[in-house]
Amino acid sequence: EIVMTQSPATLSASPGESVTLSCRASQSVNNNLAWYQQRPGQAPSLLMYGTFTRATGVPARFSGSGYGTEFTLTIASLQSEDFAVYYCQQYKRRYSFGQGTKLEI
Amino acid sequence: ELQLVQSGGLLGPPGGSLRLSCVASGFTFGSYEMNWVRQAPGQGLEWLAYISSGGADTKYADSVDGRFTISRDNAENAVFLQLNRLRPEDTALYYCVRSYYTEYFDQWGQGALVTVSS
Numbered sequence: 001e002i003v004m005t006q007s008p009a010t011l012s013a014s015p016g017e018s019v020t021l022s023c024r025a026s027q028s029v030n031n032n033l034a035w036y037q038q039r040p041g042q043a044p045s046l047l048m049y050g051t052f053t054r055a056t057g058v059p060a061r062f063s064g065s066g067y068g069t070e071f072t073l074t075i076a077s078l079q080s081e082d083f084a085v086y087y088c089q090q091y092k093r094r095y096s097f098g099q100g101t102k103l104e105i
Numbered sequence: 106e107l108q109l110v111q112s113g114g115l116l117g118p119p120g121g122s123l124r125l126s127c128v129a130s131g132f133t134f135g136s137y138e139m140n141w142v143r144q145a146p147g148q149g150l151e152w153l154a155y156i157s158s159g160g161a162d163t164k165y166a167d168s169v170d171g172r173f174t175i176s177r178d179n180a181e182n183a184v185f186l187q188l189n190r191l192r193p194e195d196t197a198l199y200y201c202v203r204s205y206y207t208e209y210f211d212q213w214g215q216g217a218l219v220t221v222s223s
Contacts, residue, residue, distance in 0.1 A: 001167070034209040049208065
C-alpha cells in the first residue's frame with residue numbers, strides 16, 4: 001500500500017495571502033497525483049490531477065507541482081471560499097489519500 | 106446535468122448487512138469506472154472499492170475485502186455497495202464516485218450516512 005502523508009495538518013492564513021500545502025508518497029507515484037477540496041458539509045471535489053492539471057472551472061490561482069514522492073499545492077491570493085480541507089490522492093497503485101490539510105482563516 | 110444521487114442514510118446492527126445504491130444521470134454510465142469512498146466522522150477519506158465500466162473487474166481495500174461487495178447495473182445506471190458483517194467502525198459517510206478510467210475521481214455523489222449501532 002502506498003501511504004500518503006500531508007503537511008501541515010492545519011494551516012492558518014489570511015485572505016490575499018499565498019500558501020503551499022505538501023504531500024509526500026511512501027514510494028514513487030510518478031505524476032499520478034490528484035488534489036481534492038472539501039468545504040464544510042460538502043462532498044469533496046476534484047481540484048487538480050496529473051500533479052498540475054487544473055480540473056474544469058478551477059481558478060488559475062491554484063497550481064500544483066512535484067513528481068515521484070514530493071508534491072505541493074500552491075494557492076495564490078487566498079479567497080474566502082478557499083478555506084477548506086485539501087486532500088492529496090495517488091492513483092498509481094490502487095488509490096490512497098493523505099489525511100488532509102485544513103486551511104483556516 | 107451530471108449527477109450521482111445516493112440513497113438515504115441507513116442504520117444497521119453490528120454483524121448485520123446493508124446495501125447502498127447510487128443512480129447516475131447526465132452521462133453514459135456504462136462507459137465509466139465507479140468507486141466507493143467513505144469518511145468517518147471528523148476523519149479523512151478512505152477508498153473502499155472499484156468496479157470497471159462493464160462490471161467484470163473489481164478491487165477492494167484490505168480493510169473491507171471479503172465483507173463489502175461492489176456491483177453495478179448498467180441498464181439502470183446504478184452502482185451498489187453491499188456491506189456485510191458490519192462493525193461499529195464502519196459508521197461513516199459513504200460516497201459513490203466516478204473515476205476517469207482507473208485514475209482520478211472526477212464526480213462525487215452527495216454521500217449517504219451509514220450508522221452501525223445496536
